[in-house]
Amino acid sequence: MRTRLCLFLLVSFCSSLLLAQDYPKAEISNGLIHAELMLPDSQHGSYQGTRFDWSGIISSLQFNGHEYFRKWYEHHDPKIHDAITGPVEAFQTNDKGLGYDEAKAGGTFVRIGIGTIRKPDEKDYRPYDTYEIVDPGKWTIRKHKDRIEFTQRLKSEQGYAYIYRKTVRLVKGKPELLLEHSLKNTGKKLIDTNQYNHNFFVIDHEVVGPDVVAKFVFTPVPLKGFSDRAEVHGHEIVFPNELEGRKGVFSELGGSNKDVKDYDFRVENLKTGAGVHFTSDQVLDKVNFWAISTVAAVEPYILLKIEPGQESHWTIRYDFYTLPSVAKP
Secondary structure (H helix, E strand, O other): OHHHHHHHHHHHHHHHHHHHHHOOEEEEEOOOEEEEEEOOOOOOOOOOOOOOOOOOEEEEEEEOOEEEEOOOOOOOOOOOOOOOOEOOEEEEEOOEOEOOOOOOOOOEEEEOOOEEEEOOOOOOOOOOOOOOEEEOOEEEEEEOOOEEEEEEEEEOOOOOEEEEEEEEEEOOOOOEEEEEEEEEEOOOOOEEEEEEEOOEEOHHHOOOOOOEEEEEOOOOEEOOOOOOOOEEEOOEEEOOOOOEOOEOEEEEEEOOOOOHHHOEEEEEEOOOOEEEEEEEOOOOOEEEEEEEOOEEEEEEEEEEEEOOOOEEEEEEEEEEEEOOOOOOO
């Protein structure tokens, strides 16, 4: 199994190199962190799905000889819903999009960070399918040495309109990454949505198993069982054995108090000594945990309710570090 997985990771790594060459991209650095980002483009972008926000897709992030984000899936197609890398974010209203429930078949609804979407004749929303994009809005991208600024402007016929900004910024002199967001409601209807982050960490291309640990400031309580694939030890989720392929674990986690201080997580690889600590200035609404053999993801949610004419701001901070007891590879 180890040989097959190593081969898969090697193929994925090579595919990542090709991915970076074939699609619009940009690089940023602060001297400590070097990151490569894939840029939004409705015709040529590396991701053209309708599940995740198109901005801030990090195809590689390196610090102190360690890799934190990389291709974790087997096959890349821009239209596949999860063919995406990095701290992948998404907006959902009732687990769907803005205006989906009110729209009739043939009408449209809105996915923030994606665009206006055609609603087909269907019984319910299909989050893992890719829908027809009627209008991707207008994207503006400003590139700097240590940051990239993304802006999407969109106006729909249903009364939803917004200006969405995200800056991916590397902090000067520190191994830190900031995701700085703002969302201004320029339409006539309330924007009521959650925003969540999948945090697809692929630390040093290592298999998720006993060397990987996720840490919480509260005791996580899985709302559905992890079977024998993962265990909760105090404030940590650990893996007794290596995960095999896509046979992983998933559950929403209870135990938090829906407080700003609960938006505080770490993922570490004890073998290579690479770790990341991520926090936000927003109240944690809920959090999921998901892992397969190639990725371990803590997925925090926040809530946004923005009246017409109002604007919300929020930031997610990533601190990258190495464990002192593990030698640098």
